[in-house]
Amino acid sequence: MKLPTASRRGFLKYFSLSAIGAFIAACLPQNAPGAGASGSSSPAAGVGGGVASGQTFTWKIQSGWAGNDIFQEMFLDWKGIVEEMSGGRIKIDALSVNAVTNINGAIDAVNSGTLDGAHHVPAYYYGKDHAVSLMGTGPMMGMSGQMWLAWYYYGGGQALYEKLVQQKLKLNVV
Numbered sequence: 001m002k003l004p005t006a007s008r009r010g011f012l013k014y015f016s017l018s019a020i021g022a023f024i025a026a027c028l029p030q031n032a033p034g035a036g037a038s039g040s041s042s043p044a045a046g047v048g049g050g051v052a053s054g055q056t057f058t059w060k061i062q063s064g065w066a067g068n069d070i071f072q073e074m075f076l077d078w079k080g081i082v083e084e085m086s087g088g089r090i091k092i093d094a095l096s097v098n099a100v101t102n103i104n105g106a107i108d109a110v111n112s113g114t115l116d117g118a119h120h121v122p123a124y125y126y127g128k129d130h131a132v133s134l135m136g137t138g139p140m141m142g143m144s145g146q147m148w149l150a151w152y153y154y155g156g157g158q159a160l161y162e163k164l165v166q167q168k169l170k171l172n173v174v
Helices: 008-027 070-085 103-112 130-135 145-154 157-168
Strands: 057-063 090-095 117-119
Touching: 057 070, 070 090, 070 117, 103 117, 130 157, 145 157
Parallel strands: 057 090, 057 117
Antiparallel strands: none
16 A cells, blocks of 8 residues: 655644644643733733633734735634634634734734734744744754654754743743
8 A cells, every 4th residue: 555645735734733732722721821810911811710701812913924825824724723613712813914013023013912923934033033043944954844843842942942032032922
């Protein structure tokens, strides 16, 4: 029996669906911040704790992709899946590229609270620190896509990236 060949599109769909599952799991009440965060105005901080059941949240998320790009399609698919999986409690205002800020400033807009999220790659803020290129547009550094993902999730790459963004760049983003 011949095994099906993997396509980049198939891999990206699988990866994005896995990320959606992790995102939704993080939004479950048992994973929400403690009661001390219930006074926060941040949509993400108010998911659990003292939030009334049935309350909805609208997140403004700016895309980094042109309307006909495969990543834009994936972004819009992700939006639909999150809204469906949340039972309508999470609504996503999917903003087009450069709707609120230019793509290089999207991470700053998320950090300041102007946007609730941005869907792009870290390479767009290369000017902040050249080390973001490690997470930029893989696969890179001589690794295949699978090798890079293994390094990121199991070899310390994610912790390195979080340290860069949160400690060195002092950005309050995940």
